[in-house]
Amino acid sequence: MKWIVDRIEGDYAVVELENGKAVDIPLISLPESIKEGTVISVSADKAETEKRKENIDSLAKKLFRE
Numbered sequence: 001m002k003w004i005v006d007r008i009e010g011d012y013a014v015v016e017l018e019n020g021k022a023v024d025i026p027l028i029s030l031p032e033s034i035k036e037g038t039v040i041s042v043s044a045d046k047a048e049t050e051k052r053k054e055n056i057d058s059l060a061k062k063l064f065r066e
Contacts, residue, residue, distance in 0.1 A: 006022060
């Protein structure tokens with residue numbers, strides 16, 4: 001998925017999504033190098049997601065252990 005930074009307005013980047021809609025994203029959430037015209041590639045990291053899920057499951061088991 002690719003997003004394009006349309007413009008910067010204050011503390012937000014107005015980003016155009018692939019479906020043509022525009023959303024405001026706080027600049028603090030984006031790399032400092034962001035500027036108008038920057039293409040942002042967005043993807044889900046399945047391996048990291050699974051690792052975090054396993055960690056949460058492990059913590060929950062320890063928490064609720066009788």
